[in-house]
Amino acid sequence: MRTLKQFTDEINKCVLCGTCRSVCPTFGVVNREPASARGKVALCGAFLNKEIGLSDGFIKQMNECVQCMACRTACPNDVNVPDIILAARAKIAKEKGLPFAKSFILKNILDSERLMPTAMKFASKLQGLLFKGVPEESGLHRRFSLPLIDERRLVPPLADRFFLEEQRARGKGEIASALPRNDITPNPELRTLNSKPRVGFFAGCLINYMLPNIGEASLKVLEKAGASVIIPYDQHCCGMPALGMGDVETAKSLVIKNLEAFEQYDMDYITTACATCGDGLKRRFKELLSDEGEDVRKRVERFAGKVRDITELLVNELRIQNSEFNRKSKIVNSKSEIVTYHDPCHLRRGQGIADVPREIIEISGAKLKEMSHPCRCCGLGGTFNITNYDFSMAINRDKAEDIKNTGADIVATACPGCIIQMKDGLHQLGADTKVVHVVELLASHLTSPLRGED
Ligand code: SF4
Ligand code: SF4
Structure with missing residues (x-):
């Protein structure tokens, strides 16, 4: 990963034209x-020229x-x-260190295979005491004064049973991984599994701890689309929160642990339903580990080359538009819901993916109605929404207005972080628009009776 000093030439390329000001949400x-x-x-630039120091400002x-x-862009x-x-x-984290709470969470909890699930389980048990449910909504409001959590913040409840814990209990994702590629097994069920594309599923923290329903919907849709899904249970946080806070060493440690977890299996693809994790797994971590020696570089290249966002995997690789899945979904079209779509920054600008999530909405049988500025940021920004809650929600306000103005029943997106943020913004605006992941739209039509076929 390049240091600030190594960006000197790039900083000098800025001609102060101001084009970026008009699109910058913080400005x-x-x-x-x-x-x-x-x-x-x-x-x-001024810091590198020693005109200013690492001041609070x-x-x-x-x-x-x-x-x-x-x-x-x-x-x-x-x-x-x-x-x-x-x-x-x-540079700031290296010279000044991180605040104690952030550093403790990153180094002792996020980067620990044992402590992270234990801490989250403890928090899950405690949340009933600290928070109360918001009627009619899938969120919580705090009961008492709590550090870092604003009293207006709509907090998603932690799952009773975490996604990876549930899959481990079911033994889900193990059969495919146990089969060697060239196994000529007499068992027809295993033979079918062996002939399917092997897809490793990376859950990410938000899906694992807060929104396991998105993970469940992903598995359902992937299996329906003909994939054989493998879930390495010892996967970790992707490392993007640590990187965002400047803790490069913790981010690297997490990337290496995830490489080890996924390298145990023979996979054609690795997929995730989190745009932020996907951007990290596909692009960022190659940069992060670029100075770690030939062996690590090759490993991370191989890993990154297999990563697909779940929307591009479904449409471009598993070709769901040509499958039985699509034919059935089209029957729903006659009474379709109006759905608007929010482009997550890490999907549209980070990975260049804009069309396929929209195709999925249409495949699901819903009618897409575009909002104005669909790629305007929702204001989440990793931990920015926790440390700068008012600022974050001020950015979100325009997004929530844009969604409300479409009159859509549902806003779909492809990032669990954006889902949490948009729910909060719409709640504060008094709008009752449902917020879902695009794979949930597909999965809901798989479980509910298909209209026209009953
Ligand atoms: S767009 Fe912004 S960063 Fe790029 S040259 Fe203009 S002022 Fe500099
Ligand atoms: S990344 Fe977004 S918020 Fe940050 S400076 Fe650029 S436009 Fe502004």
């Missing part, structure tokens, strides 16, 4: 130069970025502002 809220992409590049500006990548000179900001955060 949109604050309307002051240091909050803009251009302003942050100028601050990094500098650290604040580097932390107030949601990593939406809109500036990078807009910049005519190809200045990679989000990566410059990440390099600045890594």
Whole structure:
């Protein structure tokens, strides 16, 4: 991964044209130069020229970025502002250290195979005491004053049973992995499994601990689309939260652990239903480990080459549009729901995927109605929404308005983080639009009776 100093030439490419200011959501809220992409590049340049130090003001500006990548897409000179900001955060973490709470969580809990599930299980048991349910909604509000959690924040409840725990209990995903590729087994059921594309499923923390329903929907849809799904149980957090906070060492450690977990199996693809994890697994971690020696580089290249977002896997590789699955879904079309779509930043700008999630909405039988600015950031920005809740929700307000103005019954997206953030924003706006993942749309038509066929 490049250091801030290694970005010097890139910083010098900035001609201060200001194109990035018009798309930067933090500038949109604050309307002051240091909050803009251009302003942050100028601050990094001034730091490298020793005109300023790692002051509180500098650290604040580097932390107030949601990593939406809109500036990078807009910049005519190809200045990679989000990566410059990440390099600045890594420099800050190295020189100043992270605040105790963040450092403790990253190094002792997130990076621990035992402590992370235990801590989350403990929190899951405790949540009934600390939070109360919001009537009619799948969220919680806090009962007491709690550090880091704003009283207006709609918090998704932790699952009673985590996704990976549930799959392990069911033995799900183990049969396919036990079969050698060339096994000529007399068992016809196993022979069928062996002939299918092998897909490793990466859950990610939000699906594992809070939204296992998205994981369940993913498995259902993947199996229906003809995949043989493998779930390595000892997978970890993808490392993106650590990277976003500047803790490069913890991020690297998590990437290596995930490589080890997935390398045990013979897989054609690795997929995830989380746009942020996918961006990390496919692209970011190659950069992160680029200076770790030939062997690690080759391993991470091989791993990254297999990664597909679940939407592109379903449409481009498993070709669901030509399958039985699609034929049945089309029958639902006559009484279709109106669905609008939000482009997650890490899917559209991070991975260049915009069309296939929309195709999935149509395959599901729903009618797509575009909102204005579908790729406007929802304001989540990793831990930014926790440390800067008001700021984060001020960015979200336009998104929630755009969704409400479509009059759609449902807003679909392809990132669990965006789902949590949009639920909160719509709740605060008093809108009752349902928020779902696109794979849930497909899965819901698999479970409910198909209209026209009963
Ligand atoms: S990544 Fe987004 S929030 Fe950060 S500087 Fe660029 S446009 Fe602004
Ligand atoms: S768009 Fe690019 S060149 Fe223009 S001000 Fe922003 S970073 Fe600099």
